[in-house]
Amino acid sequence: MNVKFKIKRYNPEVDKEPHYETYEVELEPTDRALDGLNAVKWKIDGTLSYRRSCAHGVCGSDAMRINGKNRLACKVLIKDLKQPILIEPLLGLKVIKDLIVDMEPFFAKYRSVKPFLINNDEPGTRERKQSQAEVDKYEEATKCILCASCTTSCPSFWANGQYLGPAALVAAYRFIFDTRDQATDERLDIADKQMGVWRCRTIFNCVEACPRDINITRAIGKVKKEIMFNKM
Amino acid sequence: MARNLYGSRTQPNGSMELLAWYFMRISGIVLLLMAVTHFAIMHIFRDSQTIDYAWVAARFSSPIWRTYDIILLFLAMIHGMNGVRYVVDDYIHHQGLRVLALSVLYTISLTLLIYGMVGILTFTPQLQSF
Numbered sequence: 068m069n070v071k072f073k074i075k076r077y078n079p080e081v082d083k084e085p086h087y088e089t090y091e092v093e094l095e096p097t098d099r100a101l102d103g104l105n106a107v108k109w110k111i112d113g114t115l116s117y118r119r120s121c122a123h124g125v126c127g128s129d130a131m132r133i134n135g136k137n138r139l140a141c142k143v144l145i146k147d148l149k150q151p152i153l154i155e156p157l158l159g160l161k162v163i164k165d166l167i168v169d170m171e172p173f174f175a176k177y178r179s180v181k182p183f184l185i186n187n188d189e190p191g192t193r194e195r196k197q198s199q200a201e202v203d204k205y206e207e208a209t210k211c212i213l214c215a216s217c218t219t220s221c222p223s224f225w226a227n228g229q230y231l232g233p234a235a236l237v238a239a240y241r242f243i244f245d246t247r248d249q250a251t252d253e254r255l256d257i258a259d260k261q262m263g264v265w266r267c268r269t270i271f272n273c274v275e276a277c278p279r280d281i282n283i284t285r286a287i288g289k290v291k292k293e294i295m296f297n298k299m
Numbered sequence: 300m301a302r303n304l305y306g307s308r309t310q311p312n313g314s315m316e317l318l319a320w321y322f323m324r325i326s327g328i329v330l331l332l333m334a335v336t337h338f339a340i341m342h343i344f345r346d347s348q349t350i351d352y353a354w355v356a357a358r359f360s361s362p363i364w365r366t367y368d369i370i371l372l373f374l375a376m377i378h379g380m381n382g383v384r385y386v387v388d389d390y391i392h393h394q395g396l397r398v399l400a401l402s403v404l405y406t407i408s409l410t411l412l413i414y415g416m417v418g419i420l421t422f423t424p425q426l427q428s429f
Contacts, residue, residue, distance in 0.1 A: 226389040261388075265316035268385070294317055 070094045071151035072103055074115065077162050085162065088112075089151060096146035100133055103152065104140060104166075117166035124278060127214030130157060131166050137216040137276040157219035159228060173215045176231050180239040180257055185250035195247045208241035208286055210279040217273035217283050223266045230266040231258070233273035233283045240286040243293060252297070259294045267291075319381055326374045333371050356424035365419050372415045380408040 070092055077085035092106040101122055108115045118128040122141045129140040132155040134148055145152075160168035186195070211234060218224050218232035231239075239258050242248045258264045264287055273283040341347055345354075358364050383404055391397040 223389065227392070259314070259317060261316050265320055266389075291320065295321060298314065298317060299321065 068094060068096055068145075070103055070145055072107060073151040073153050074104075074107070074165070075155040076115070076165050077156075078114070078164055079162075094145050096144070098145050099141050100138070100143045100145065100148065100152065100154070101129055101140035103145060104154070115166075116164045125212060127212035127278075130214035130216045130219075130278075131155065132157060137220040139214060139216070139278045142278055157215060159219045159221075159225045160215070168215075168219075170215060172228065173218055173232070173234065174213075176218075176235040177213065177238055179231070180235050180242075180254060181250060182235075182238040182242065184242065184245070184248055185253075186247055187249060197246055201246045204246075205241050205244040207281055208237050208244075210281055211237050211241075212279060214278060216276040216278060217281075220272040220276035222270055222272065223268050227262070227266065229262045231260075231263050233267075233287065236264060236267070236287050236290060237281060237283055240290050243290060255290070255294050255297055258290050259298070264291050264294065319384075323378060323381060326378045330371075330374050330378060333367070334375070337367075337371060356422075359419075359422050360424050368419050369416065372412065372419065376408055376412050376415070380404060 072090045072092065073087050074090065075085055076082070076088050090107045090111055092103055092110065094103055094106060101119060104115065104117055104119075108117075117131065117140070119141065120126040120128045122129070124139055124142045127139070130137060131140055132138075132153075133140065133143055134153050135155075137157065140154075154166065156162050156166045156168050160170065160173060163169055213234060215234060217237070218234045221230070221233055224230050224232045236258060239254050243251050243254050243258075267284070267287045269284055269288070271284050274281075274285075277283055341350065384401065387397060387400045387404065391400050
């Protein structure tokens with residue numbers, strides 16, 4: 068079938084302002100938006116730039132705004148999209164070229180919550196065992212692939228780029244509720260900043276955007292509650 | 300002035316934000332009950348057209364209703380003020396403008412709060428003159 072794409076283009080070396088360009092390609096209805104972008108790049112305009120890696124919804128590199136919603140281009144089928152398919156880079160991060168945004172501020176926030184296990188006990192010779200109930204508490208948050216769909220869909224983040232954002236808070240949640248981790252207080256302190264959990268206005272855009280179906284707003288709410296029970 | 304990783308001012312500690320968040324939830328629930336009750340009394344059980352001095356005076360002769368109105372006034376004013384503070388914090392990034400906007404907000408809120416308090420507390424029913 069003939070599919071129309073309207074893609075936001077920006078090459079800082081040539082363009083003063085971003086602009087939209089329309090392309091038409093032949094695709095199957097069951098092809099994905101990413102296949103469409105590949106068709107444009109390989110057959111029409113090789114200068115079109117975007118990130119892609121695994122192309123199967125695991126690596127999280129091809130998050131972009133598709134028809135106004137943050138989606139992984141490799142997970143959306145052409146038949147489910149209204150034409151012309153509007154493709155834009157993620158909002159709230161600086162565009163490097165076309166659909167490629169500077170992810171560094173996003174990763175800096177991720178790193179700031181110390182997204183790794185902190186446990187000063189002797190490691191021993193066996194694994195640190197947990198009950199199923201203990202795993203269930205945080206398992207959902209381990210599914211995050213750091214695609215930035217959530218953070219860049221968040222109006223609070225658009226309004227104020229200093230906000231840690233949903234993805235970093237999900238990472239904090241993942242360790243705060245892990246019984247093996249010993250840095251809960253430290254992480255709660257990081258989240259309990261004006262630019263931490265308190266910037267979350269429970270808008271739920273992040274939940275809608277997450278390609279891994281993580282209930283992010285609920286996770287942030289649980290961190291808020293945890294801070295409350297720890298400090299009040 | 301201390302700057303953080305992103306070159307902006309150092310974040311204030313969040314403890315006030317925790318209290319503000321907690322207050323918004325609790326006051327929200329209480330306001331829902333109290334404001335709905337207030338609305339029902341003023342507009343459903345009684346036609347607002349028939350509310351006159353005598354009716355208000357009779358109502359305010361009871362300290363219970365004055366207390367009710369003071370609580371309603373405080374919760375609504377502070378709840379609303381904090382909501383606007385969130386909006387200002389979110390959208391006004393220029394430091395000077397933000398401080399100016401917050402100063403105006405706090406001044407207006409405090410003035411209205413005092414004005415309302417004076418109204419509720421100093422009102423003296425003069426039933427005989429009507």
